[in-house]
Amino acid sequence: MLVRVEIPVDAAGIDALLRRAFPTSAEAELVHQLREDGLLTLGVVATDDEGVVMGYVAFSPVTIAEEDRQWVALGPLAIDETLRCQGWGEKLVYEGLDALNEFGYTAVVVLGSPAYYARFGFVPAREQQLRCRWPDSDDAFQMYPLSDNHFEGVSGIVDYAAPFQRFLP
Known part of the structure; x- marks a missing residue:
């Protein structure tokens, strides 16, 4: 297995994986729209x-x-069913965090399992007075600092890119 940054030829394979990995096509359509809109950071x-x-x-x-502070959201994350629970999700997340750090991003947010993402160092975003628009998401909404001054003057609502509003409930 090779872990690397995606290239254009991967788009069809990414779409197929997302359609296999999730119960609906929402995640595949989300990533397609993010890519089409130029909103896929990595x-x-x-x-x-x-x-x-x-x-x-x-x-x-x-x-x-409503301010760009060089933060990004992680998601979706998908692993083929035959490879789950073998550490591939961890390898992908760490590769992404390392690349984002090199690119100068300051923090990453995720809406996901606290037990899973805590292993990477994600902490509840509410501890920093941050929240997202989805109701009942306080426990699942987490953040990961990539720089030392990531919290300086930061609080309020974290807004995801527009396609998230369209494809995810």
Whole structure:
């Protein structure tokens, strides 16, 4: 398996993986729209020896209180069913976090399992007076700092890119 930044030829394989990995096509349509709108900050894939996409994680821009602070959202994250619980999700997330850090982004947010994302160092966003627009998401909404001054003057609502409003409830 090879973990790397996605390239254009991966798009069809990413779409197929997302359609297999989730119960609806919402995540596949979301990533397609993020890509079409130029809002896909980073995509990281895990491919097998034949180049088939077996894992994927996307990162897209967010704003805090309507201000761009060089933060991004993680999601969706998908691993082919045959490879789950083998550490591939972890490898994809760490590769993404490392690349974002090198690119100068200051923090990452995620709406996901606290037990899963805590292993990477994500902490509840509410501890920093941050929240997202989705109701009942306080426990699942988390953040990860990429720079030392990531919280300086930051509080309020974290808004995801527009396609999230359209494709996810």
